[in-house]
Amino acid sequence: MIRFNHVSKAFAKGESALLDVSFRVAKGEFVFLTGHSGAGKSTILRLIYGELSPTSGDIHVLGFSLPNITAREIPRLRRRLGIVFQDFRLLEDRTAEENVAFALEVTRARPDSIASRTSRVLTQVGLAAKMHALPNELSGGEQQRVAIARALVLDPPILLADEPTGNLDERAMRGVFQLLRDINAGETAVVMATHNLDLVRGTNHRTIELRRGEVVFDSAVETGQREGLA
């Protein structure tokens, strides 16, 4: 579903954000991207959804070849990806239901299907009772659930989450993380960037650790090597 092949990314000042990064994410996999701030976690996510182009190397996401992707193809790629951010990125003047429906409307979904699809995902994230609330009437955890519902409503095969629990208290963080695991259980691949190591250690999901733009640890490779030795 996602393939990075010797990908490097340097910004205009010549600063390297990623250096020779290679990995694959399979269907239904849950992958943590970990590392300190500036390690390159967000850069990987931005490369996946086509906001950045690699300086060198190949990226393939859901059949799209990203170094060669055209401006017209980027919206088509993004409709197949769910994206969640630390700061939720909700429209403050629209209700939870309208925020979710917005994703369907801008992608020209059939108007008669919008209400039922919106209601379904809001129920899935546990917010059916608050669908008419504005973002500022919701807690941080609830706002992140609305953002996740908006990401899910297009039934994406991949969900990208950039520090989705960064702005949440412990209880909300656990709730949102469990929601992402539930989504993953339904065959949606989840790539989650986080620097919360407690969250990572409590699970047996694959972890890719980055340091100054380089992959310094990939649990899938370690496991493979161990299995190879055994």
Place this chain on the structure above:
Amino acid sequence: MRLLFREALLAFRRAPLLSTLSITTIAFSLFAVGLFGLVAINMRQALRGLESRVEIVAFILHGTPLETITLAADDISKFPEVFAVGYVNEDSALAQAQAELEEFKDAYRDLEINPLPASLEIRLKEGHRDAATVAAVAERLQGFGFIDDVRFGREWIERLDRLRNVAGLVGLIIGLAFAAVAVIIIGTTIRMTVLQRAREIAIMRLVGATNGFIRGPFLLEGAIKGLLGGLLSIVFIYAGYVLFGRNTPMLSGLIFFEPPQLLLGILFGVALGLGGSLVSVGRHLRNV
């Protein structure tokens, strides 16, 4: 389509102050352009009044048969530049001179022989009243054997030509400057709207909206603002026209825009709103 209209109209509801500001800015910008336009059309009207007095007088040799004059007058009236040809016989010329030249009234009354020749008075069509055309027609008239002399006030017509050229050039420069300022002000106002909704645009892009889809409501919003601004500017201009034009005796006789010109003004407003939005959103989409 329903979504396009809903999003465009929602923008007015969400930011009423900014929308009002945009419409008022467009209205005042077009008001300035319109006022200048009003001055320009009134100047053109005044110039037309002066131009209509451009006339060529061809004096006829004494003793020319009336039939020859009539035939020639018919020929001359078929010149492409000629609007009308009038024949003034000797008696009419004298009567006219007595009526128009008060100081020579007595001298003309005591005359035993009428010294004034008959003439053909030739008026030219609009657009053919410049010095070069007038001189060319005068030269052609000289070709008729019975024409003794041709007069058309060369200096006066050349001065009128210069006035027309200067007025046209100054009008064009000032008009373009006003229009450019209007475009800049309107573009800036619409850019403010785009920046205010930058977050929404970013979210639209993240969920996979195409640039065309994102542009749509902004373009419609810009066109509506341009339309409302255009209509409001006409109200302002008309109010100014009534206030100053009708109540100032010196400015009496001022003309107002014709309906097609008003429509053109409104369409100009719509084009400005549309163009301003297109540029602002386009630039924003390229930069994010």
